[in-house]
Amino acid sequence: MADLSPRPVPAPDELTQPFWDATAAHRLEIQRCTACGYYNHPPKRLCDQCTSPDLGFVPVSGRGQVYSYTVMRQTSIAGFEDKVPYTTLLVELEEQPQLLLVSTVPGDGAGIAIGQSTELWWEPIEEGFVLPQFRPIA
Amino acid sequence: MTWDSRGKTAVVGIGTSKLSRKADKPLGLLALDAARAAMEDAGIAPGEVDGIVTYPDQPFLGAGNRDGEDLVTVNFLIDHGGLAKDLKWYSQISSGMIPSAFIEGVNALVAGTCNYVLVWRAMHLPAGTYGAWRSNRAGGDTQFTAPFGAANPFQWHALAYQRYMHRYGAKREHMAALVTNSRRNANLNEQAYFYSQPMGFEDYMNARMVSDPLSLFDCDIPVEGCTALILTTADRARDLKHPPAYIAGYGQQALKRPSLTTYTVDDYMACGGSTVDKIWSMSGLGPKDIGAAQLYDGFSPSTYYWLEAAGFCGEGEAWQFVQDGRVALTGELPVNTFGGSLSEGRLHGMGHLAEAVRQVTGRAGQRQIEGCDASIALDGSPMLRNAGILFTSEP
Numbered sequence: 437m438a439d440l441s442p443r444p445v446p447a448p449d450e451l452t453q454p455f456w457d458a459t460a461a462h463r464l465e466i467q468r469c470t471a472c473g474y475y476n477h478p479p480k481r482l483c484d485q486c487t488s489p490d491l492g493f494v495p496v497s498g499r500g501q502v503y504s505y506t507v508m509r510q511t512s513i514a515g516f517e518d519k520v521p522y523t524t525l526l527v528e529l530e531e532q533p534q535l536l537l538v539s540t541v542p543g544d545g546a547g548i549a550i551g552q553s554t555e556l557w558w559e560p561i562e563e564g565f566v567l568p569q570f571r572p573i574a
Numbered sequence: 575m576t577w578d579s580r581g582k583t584a585v586v587g588i589g590t591s592k593l594s595r596k597a598d599k600p601l602g603l604l605a606l607d608a609a610r611a612a613m614e615d616a617g618i619a620p621g622e623v624d625g626i627v628t629y630p631d632q633p634f635l636g637a638g639n640r641d642g643e644d645l646v647t648v649n650f651l652i653d654h655g656g657l658a659k660d661l662k663w664y665s666q667i668s669s670g671m672i673p674s675a676f677i678e679g680v681n682a683l684v685a686g687t688c689n690y691v692l693v694w695r696a697m698h699l700p701a702g703t704y705g706a707w708r709s710n711r712a713g714g715d716t717q718f719t720a721p722f723g724a725a726n727p728f729q730w731h732a733l734a735y736q737r738y739m740h741r742y743g744a745k746r747e748h749m750a751a752l753v754t755n756s757r758r759n760a761n762l763n764e765q766a767y768f769y770s771q772p773m774g775f776e777d778y779m780n781a782r783m784v785s786d787p788l789s790l791f792d793c794d795i796p797v798e799g800c801t802a803l804i805l806t807t808a809d810r811a812r813d814l815k816h817p818p819a820y821i822a823g824y825g826q827q828a829l830k831r832p833s834l835t836t837y838t839v840d841d842y843m844a845c846g847g848s849t850v851d852k853i854w855s856m857s858g859l860g861p862k863d864i865g866a867a868q869l870y871d872g873f874s875p876s877t878y879y880w881l882e883a884a885g886f887c888g889e890g891e892a893w894q895f896v897q898d899g900r901v902a903l904t905g906e907l908p909v910n911t912f913g914g915s916l917s918e919g920r921l922h923g924m925g926h927l928a929e930a931v932r933q934v935t936g937r938a939g940q941r942q943i944e945g946c947d948a949s950i951a952l953d954g955s956p957m958l959r960n961a962g963i964l965f966t967s968e969p
């Protein structure tokens with residue numbers, strides 16, 4: 437077994453820093469358009485729906501459901517080589533259709549189904565980052 | 575109202591370099607091999623090519639950009655192709671897949687800008703695992719995916735496919751019919767990477783899983799190589815060596831789409847339809863007129879989405895449609911008659927164009943569909959920026 441690569445760490449920029457500042461304090465905040473109310477994720481310079489530049493971060497409930505999932509079996513992502521198989525979860529937040537966040541769930545996806553409700557938990561990783569993670573509620 | 579320029583332009587030459595997993599020469603030379611083969615096939619000299627166009631980008635993270643090695647741009651062909659000294663026109667596009675470049679060539683001919691257009695697609699296969707994520711920094715939009723262990727395109731396609739299966743009741747075994755059909759076709763295509771390797775139902779079902787529900791055999795086979803086509807006006811085409819493949823219509827996906835964490839299948843019918851509706855309307859033809867369909871299969875489920883979005887079957891029915899030999903060479907709608915990207919090799923949709931040309935000109939050899947006077951090539955996944963061309967035997 438080769439040495440493990442370091443796991444990818446977010447490289448925030450001006451646009452995304454508020455997201456990571458919030459998660460560090462265990463708050464999930466998503467960029468929302470002041471003009472039309474549309475949630476943009478990943479964050480944008482201009483609203484995806486109405487092109488307005490007036491965007492700000494607002495707290496969301498953290499409640500959602502499994503939109504889709506896939507069982508990752510390849511060791512083709514740095515830092516995740518020893519974690520396969522793991523399940524990549526795509527979670528749709530209740531605030532808006534197709535407001536999607538990616539999560540990691542250990543294991544081969546047994547028992548996971550599209551439409552299951554999810555709950556939010558916090559995973560601290562390197563350099564002070566805290567990842568918002570979701571898991572299906574049994 | 576059909577398109578005024580329907581049948582006014584045609585493909586008159588096809589050339590392909592060797593397709594392999596490890597090339598014995600740089601990509602630039604493979605592109606020149608393909609370009610010269612296409613000119614020879616058309617019976618024209620390099621100096622007669624006075625318009626060129628390509629889509630050069632490599633579709634994976636961290637791709638290199640050295641011209642002639644990692645990609646082959648119009649600059650490389652101008653410098654090394656021995657083309658017309660008074661080259662009239664060139665273009666290279668960055669969105670909409672290779673048919674979008676092809677469309678530029680058609681438009682230039684219709685405008686009377688040039689006489690012969692060379693279109694090519696050169697694909698580099700770097701050493702190591704294709705598209706692997708090896709960085710410990712995730713910037714831009716990837717900061718919301720890579721730290722969560724999601725960074726490979728096949729994961730996005732697997733998520734979309736899982737949702738499709740959930741919605742319509744498709745199972746993995748249904749896909750076996752489509753994938754093994756493509757392999758049978760590749761076994762009749764000497765330039766296919768898997769020419770001499772058959773694949774049966776059990777082989778497919780036992781394939782190594784990559785990202786469930788996608789197995790290794792649901793992903794196309796990356797190769798190094800190039801395919802090139804020569805286009806000209808219908809007037810010139812009639813005097814050349816081979817029968818022309820006339821261009822009856824074209825289309826691109828141009829819907830406004832949300833920019834999400836990942837693409838989804840929710841709007842594949844509308845997105846694919848926006849491409850195909852234009853093609854049907856330009857050409858005056860429809861799904862029932864198609865003798866063979868070349869439907870993009872960078873990942874196998876994309877062919878399902880196209881079958882539905884193009885109206886070959888109803889929404890959610892493709893997994894049933896591909897059963898019982900319906901998409902075989904002898905079936906009611908032969909699909910990916912050359913083996914597709916899954917079994918011929920990953921030319922990012924250029925193989926689909928070349929095969930559509932062969933089928934309408936009677937040049938597909940053992941896999942020729944009898945009386946195939948119209949073939950459509952639809953490239954890219956319907957829910958992404960995609961494009962397609964419809965070829966006919968008669969103008």
Ligand SMILES: [Zn+2]
Pocket residue numbers: 469470471472473474483484485486487488
């Ligand atoms: Zn807005």
